[in-house]
Amino acid sequence: MKLVLPNPGLDLRIPDYNDLERMDKEEAADRPKWDNKAQYILTCVGFCIGIGNVWRFPYLCQSHGGGAFLIPYLILLVLEGMPLLLMEFAIGQRLRKGSVGVWRAINPYLTGVGIASMLVSLLIGLYYNTLIAWIMWYLFNSFQEPLPWTQCPLNENRTGYIPECQQSSTVDYYFYRVTLDTTTSIAESGGIHWPMVVCLLAAWTFICACYIRGISTSGKAVYVTAILPYIVLAIFLIRGLTLKGAMNGVKFLFTPNVEELMNPTTWLDAGAQVFYAFSLAWGGLISFSSYNPVHNNCKQDAVILSAITGLTSIYAATVTYTIIGFRASEKYDNCISQNIRTLLNTFNLPEDSITETNYDSAYKHLNSTYPDIVLGLDIQICDMQKLLNEVTTLHVYTMFIMLFTLICIVFLQGVEGTGLAFIVFTEAITKMPGSPVWSVLFFVMLLCLGLSTLFGNIEGVVVPLKDLNVLPKKWPQEALTGVTCAFAFIISLLFAQQSGLYWVTLFDNFAGSVPLLTIGLFEMIAVVYIYGIDRFNEDIQFMIGHKPSIFWQASWRFFSPVIILVILVFYLVTQAQQELTYLVWDPNSDKFPVLASVPYPSWINAVIFLLAGVPSLVVPFYALCRLVYVTCKQKEQQNDKISHVP
Amino acid sequence: MLEKIILLLCCSCAVAQHLCTPDASDGYKVRLSIKTALEGQAYEWNENEMFLFRATLAFAMRNHIREQKFEVSNIIVCNETPRVSFWFVVTSPESTSVLIGKEDVEEAVRKSRNRINSAFLLTDKTLEFIGILPTLAAPVDPDTPPWLIVFGVVMGIVGAGIILLLVSSVVQKKRKNEMTDDEENCEETRVKTVENGSVGEGVYNMSFSDDERFTQM
Numbered sequence: 001m002k003l004v005l006p007n008p009g010l011d012l013r014i015p016d017y018n019d020l021e022r023m024d025k026e027e028a029a030d031r032p033k034w035d036n037k038a039q040y041i042l043t044c045v046g047f048c049i050g051i052g053n054v055w056r057f058p059y060l061c062q063s064h065g066g067g068a069f070l071i072p073y074l075i076l077l078v079l080e081g082m083p084l085l086l087m088e089f090a091i092g093q094r095l096r097k098g099s100v101g102v103w104r105a106i107n108p109y110l111t112g113v114g115i116a117s118m119l120v121s122l123l124i125g126l127y128y129n130t131l132i133a134w135i136m137w138y139l140f141n142s143f144q145e146p147l148p149w150t151q152c153p154l155n156e157n158r159t160g161y162i163p164e165c166q167q168s169s170t171v172d173y174y175f176y177r178v179t180l181d182t183t184t185s186i187a188e189s190g191g192i193h194w195p196m197v198v199c200l201l202a203a204w205t206f207i208c209a210c211y212i213r214g215i216s217t218s219g220k221a222v223y224v225t226a227i228l229p230y231i232v233l234a235i236f237l238i239r240g241l242t243l244k245g246a247m248n249g250v251k252f253l254f255t256p257n258v259e260e261l262m263n264p265t266t267w268l269d270a271g272a273q274v275f276y277a278f279s280l281a282w283g284g285l286i287s288f289s290s291y292n293p294v295h296n297n298c299k300q301d302a303v304i305l306s307a308i309t310g311l312t313s314i315y316a317a318t319v320t321y322t323i324i325g326f327r328a329s330e331k332y333d334n335c336i337s338q339n340i341r342t343l344l345n346t347f348n349l350p351e352d353s354i355t356e357t358n359y360d361s362a363y364k365h366l367n368s369t370y371p372d373i374v375l376g377l378d379i380q381i382c383d384m385q386k387l388l389n390e391v392t393t394l395h396v397y398t399m400f401i402m403l404f405t406l407i408c409i410v411f412l413q414g415v416e417g418t419g420l421a422f423i424v425f426t427e428a429i430t431k432m433p434g435s436p437v438w439s440v441l442f443f444v445m446l447l448c449l450g451l452s453t454l455f456g457n458i459e460g461v462v463v464p465l466k467d468l469n470v471l472p473k474k475w476p477q478e479a480l481t482g483v484t485c486a487f488a489f490i491i492s493l494l495f496a497q498q499s500g501l502y503w504v505t506l507f508d509n510f511a512g513s514v515p516l517l518t519i520g521l522f523e524m525i526a527v528v529y530i531y532g533i534d535r536f537n538e539d540i541q542f543m544i545g546h547k548p549s550i551f552w553q554a555s556w557r558f559f560s561p562v563i564i565l566v567i568l569v570f571y572l573v574t575q576a577q578q579e580l581t582y583l584v585w586d587p588n589s590d591k592f593p594v595l596a597s598v599p600y601p602s603w604i605n606a607v608i609f610l611l612a613g614v615p616s617l618v619v620p621f622y623a624l625c626r627l628v629y630v631t632c633k634q635k636e637q638q639n640d641k642i643s644h645v646p
Numbered sequence: 647m648l649e650k651i652i653l654l655l656c657c658s659c660a661v662a663q664h665l666c667t668p669d670a671s672d673g674y675k676v677r678l679s680i681k682t683a684l685e686g687q688a689y690e691w692n693e694n695e696m697f698l699f700r701a702t703l704a705f706a707m708r709n710h711i712r713e714q715k716f717e718v719s720n721i722i723v724c725n726e727t728p729r730v731s732f733w734f735v736v737t738s739p740e741s742t743s744v745l746i747g748k749e750d751v752e753e754a755v756r757k758s759r760n761r762i763n764s765a766f767l768l769t770d771k772t773l774e775f776i777g778i779l780p781t782l783a784a785p786v787d788p789d790t791p792p793w794l795i796v797f798g799v800v801m802g803i804v805g806a807g808i809i810l811l812l813v814s815s816v817v818q819k820k821r822k823n824e825m826t827d828d829e830e831n832c833e834e835t836r837v838k839t840v841e842n843g844s845v846g847e848g849v850y851n852m853s854f855s856d857d858e859r860f861t862q863m
Binding site for chain 1: 677679680681682727728729730731779780781782784785786788792793794795796797800801804805807808811812815
């Protein structure tokens with residue numbers, strides 16, 4: 001297909017092959033480069049594998065009927081994620097610039113794409129680092145026995161717990177009240193919660209320290225932050241597999257419910273998840289691959305990275321599902337023992353007369369003899385399949401809390417005392433060192449996952465700022481990082497308010513969805529139709545020695561753009577049809593402790609436009625502005641020429 | 647005479663027994679879950695255990711109302727079930743037909759709850775007094791929050807790291823500047839020796855020497 005838009009002056013803006021060879025040999029000192037290939041791969045792996053892999057992916061699996069979700073996910077990984085990945089790697093390696101530089105080199109009118117990437121990276125980085133701050137808070141609080149989220153404060157006359165804690169759970173109370181002190185709506189700011197400010201300071205200082213010299217410091221940090229999560233997940237996997245009911249969960253994960261495959265939302269969710277999982281359109285990947293040597297095999301890198309991401313998602317889902325299986329099994333046992341206790345107490349039967357084995361027959365017998373009394377007892381029906389299928393709402397933190405509660409139950413014993421006597425824990429838990437160790441391990445893992453993603457994020461913000469001359473080029477890397485982190489810390493104080501949780505959810509829903517899809521679409525169009533797919537193929541041949549196969553050609557020209565367009569259109573359509581609501585923690589609501597669904601105030605629409613609309617519209621807006629500027633300048637020059645004619 | 651005394655005792659027993667009924671206004675229901683709490687080491691509930699219960703409760707009443715000396719006979723039990731649950735009432739030591747009020751019994755049990763529980767190797771959950779809520783243990787609350795200490799340590803390390811990196815980059819730059827200065831100086835000295843011209847003063851540059859400096863004979 002020869003469809004390429006006219007692009008004059010392209011050769012003047014980009015280095016040609018001789019320049020590239022020369023740059024490769026001379027090893028220009030001013031441009032940072034990787035110490036070795038492993039650092040590059042680990043940085044990319046760390047960037048792609050984030051906290052979302054640990055909770056968002058298992059949540060999506062569970063809400064789409066278990067294993068069925070894996071099939072569209074893996075298919076779209078190959079059709080949508082891998083081609084886009086190779087495109088970003090190759091364009092960065094060829095043009096040897098950050099995101100703004102690359103798009104400006106392809107065509108100055110496209111600089112908007114780079115600016116949009118930078119804005120999206122900044123917005124995402126702000127709320128992502130708030131998650132890191134929360135994780136750090138929990139990490140700092142893990143160094144005590146007993147752990148503070150295993151106990152409720154007492155009420156005034158010491159006969160019971162505070163009602164807010166009693167009705168929900170210790171973990172919920174600790175998160176919503178002690179950590180955040182949440183208000184009941186996003187409009188009530190409630191003032192700054194100072195422990196959160198302290199944790200945000202810690203988080204930004206930490207990321208600043210790791211990235212202070214650019215990739216020469218962060219490249220060393222990734223050896224820990226990218227590898228440690230895998231080790232910790234392995235430990236949790238081994239522990240999880242020894243728990244009762246774990247295999248139920250794993251079986252549930254790997255048995256597909258074929259009906260779900262017919263549901264279009266499954267495919268849409270899978271496509272969106274692949275897109276976000278690969279951190280595409282953030283600009284960080286382009287920057288990272290521009291530090292590679294010219295003849296680095298980027299095609300192999302793209303395939304390796306896709307494989308690692310897919311396998312890690314499955315690995316993390318398996319770990320989570322062993323724990324879900326255990327939790328369902330425990331809830332089932334609790335349900336049965338609760339019923340047994342009620343029956344024993346009501347009919348004053350000896351303790352051993354009804355056990356779990358003869359529960360059904362005993363229940364039938366009692367029901368037939370005393371149907372009225374049994375009816376009045378409100379006996380719950382215990383259904384294992386229903387418990388495995390239980391889906392928590394996708395509130396950012398409900399998922400985090402669910403995972404965290406599971407970890408607590410499994411390793412930290414004592415969160416829910418009732419029914420513990422009826423559950424047989426394996427001896428291993430009594431032989432394990434104290435629960436704080438497990439808590440520390442879990443939060444260090446989450447911290448590493450989050451930090452490694454943030455490295456890519458910050459790269460996607462600092463490098464474009466330098467390219468756009470917003471930050472002076474003469475400044476050393478340390479000053480650039482320091483100023484960016486300080487500025488971001490001040491803005492992120494928005495999330496340290498008591499209503500901060502709702503702002504984080506808002507950012508998560510809107511800043512990280514539509515803009516990324518639109519930028520990805522523009523990127524594909526820019527490379528395929530403005531840079532020229534033939535020129536791109538030749539570049540790849542120059543860099544790695546052979547042209548990409550027909551699979552890549554078809555994906556770049558057709559499959560990937562179409563998939564992204566479909567997801568974007570469907571997403572916009574569903575969003576436009578829904579009323580904008582969000583979930584609040586309101587102790588006075590009827591449904592407490594379930595989060596109440598409340599409509600957003602009207603001024604939120606302006607905020608949503610800022611978050612989602614501005615980055616998406618920057619691309620055409622910048623092109624338009626530049627057009628106007630260029631035509632004005634041309635007119636001026638013409639006027640000058642006319643006036644200078646003697 | 648003897649028969650009269652026996653008759654009187656039986657009557658008083660009957661009367662006393664009459665005071666203990668399920669849902670009595672001054673009585674409490676007790677429920678024990680021995681097998682749940684102790685599993686393999688559970689003991690059988692029999693008359694002796696019941697005697698221990700009545701004695702423990704009398705002890706609790708004595709602790710609460712110090713003026714009166716409660717005896718085991720003041721604790722009357724009825725309506726025992728195989729679940730191991732029963733009702734009890736407490737009579738006054740001065741007159742066996744008068745019952746001690748609900749509030750006093752509750753206070754007495756609350757005060758000595760720990761002792762009653764440990765007499766039976768049970769806990770608040772497995773030895774239940776229906777209607778008397780156990781007072782809960784206060785949550786552990788240290789004076790300095792431990793998280794501030796950890797935060798201080800972490801920030802100290804991170805701050806030290808940042809300062810170290812900044813200082814080392816400044817030092818590196820200085821060294822670079824010094825090295826470039828040295829190179830410039832070296833070039834100048836070489837220039838000087840060339841200018842002077844005499845053989846003895848300069849540094850002999852071996853790279854340009856021939857293998858045979860002097861013509862061989």
